[in-house]
Each structure stands twice: as structure tokens, then as C-alpha cells.
Amino acid sequence: MRIAAGLVLGELGDPRLKRRKGAHGDCLVPPLVRIPAGAHRLGDDRFGAGRDVQLTAFAIGALEVSNAEWACFLAGGGYEDLRWWDTPAARDWQQGLTTADDTAAQARTATARFRGEPGRAGPPVQ
Numbered sequence: 801m802r803i804a805a806g807l808v809l810g811e812l813g814d815p816r817l818k819r820r821k822g823a824h825g826d827c828l829v830p831p832l833v834r835i836p837a838g839a840h841r842l843g844d845d846r847f848g849a850g851r852d853v854q855l856t857a858f859a860i861g862a863l864e865v866s867n868a869e870w871a872c873f874l875a876g877g878g879y880e881d882l883r884w885w886d887t888p889a890a891r892d893w894q895q896g897l898t899t900a901d902d903t904a905a906q907a908r909t910a911t912a913r914f915r916g917e918p919g920r921a922g923p924p925v926q
Contacts (some may be wrong), residue, residue, distance in 0.1 A: 814866055824883075825876040828869045830861040874914055879907065 817828040837857040843849035877884075885894040896908070 813868060814863075816863060817866065817868065824881075825872070827872050827876075828866070830863045830866075830869070832859040833862045834859050870910075871914065874911060879911060 817830055820827050820829050835855065835858050837855060839852045840855050841850055842853050843851055879894055882891075882894075885891045
């Protein structure tokens with residue numbers, strides 16, 4: 801029942817996401833949360849990994865990435881589009897050469913699965 805409900809909801813779309821035509825193709829834009837510039841704590845102090853970093857102001861999606869957003873990302877070139885990997889660290893991650901190897905491998909598996917069954921990731925972008 802949950803899978804069937806998820807597929808129906810996927811067809812209907814999330815009304816919180818706004819469909820837009822961006823510079824690089826169609827996209828879905830979630831509501832954004834603005835993060836002010838300044839010192840922010842990153843990491844978990846319980847494991848001695850917490851540290852303060854200085855960040856410029858930015859906005860980030862308030863919701864988890866949906867299958868429909870992911871489908872737009874893939875349709876626009878996704879991990880294969882090198883313009884999104886513009887630093888050496890980003891290119892290493894894109895190629896699975898970092899400590900995030902497992903995460904990159906999982907992303908590639910999901911990408912391959914999507915390409916094999918594109919209709920499962922949500923409605924086509926119009």
C-alpha cells in the first residue's frame with residue numbers, strides 16, 4: 801500500500817516545489833531557508849569533530865531532495881555534467897576518489913537504475 805501511495809503521490813507532484821525553467825533546463829525549486837553569514841558550528845562535538853567555520857550567506861532547500869528533483873538533475877546531465885564539478889575536490893568526489901567512495905558508488909547505482917526505469921523517478925518535466 802505504501803509503495804502504491806508513493807507512486808500516486810509521485811505522479812501528482814509535491815505542491816511545495818515550484819517548477820521553473822532555469823539556465824540549464826527545467827528544475828523544481830523547493831522553499832528555501834536563508835542562512836546568514838557568520839561563524840557556524842559544523843560537526844559533532846561528541847566525537848571531537850566539531851569546529852567553527854566562517855560562511856558567507858546562502859540559501860538551502862528546506863525539504864529533502866525529492867525523486868522529481870533528482871530526475872531533473874539527471875535529465876540535465878547530473879553527475880556527468882562537468883560544469884557542476886569545478887574544483888579538484890569536486891572532481892575527485894564526482895569520480896569516487898574520496899572518502900565518500902561508498903556514497904558516490906550508491907549515487908552511481910541510483911543513476912543507473914533511474915536510466916533503466918526513468919518513469920519510476922516521477923512525472924516527466926514539462
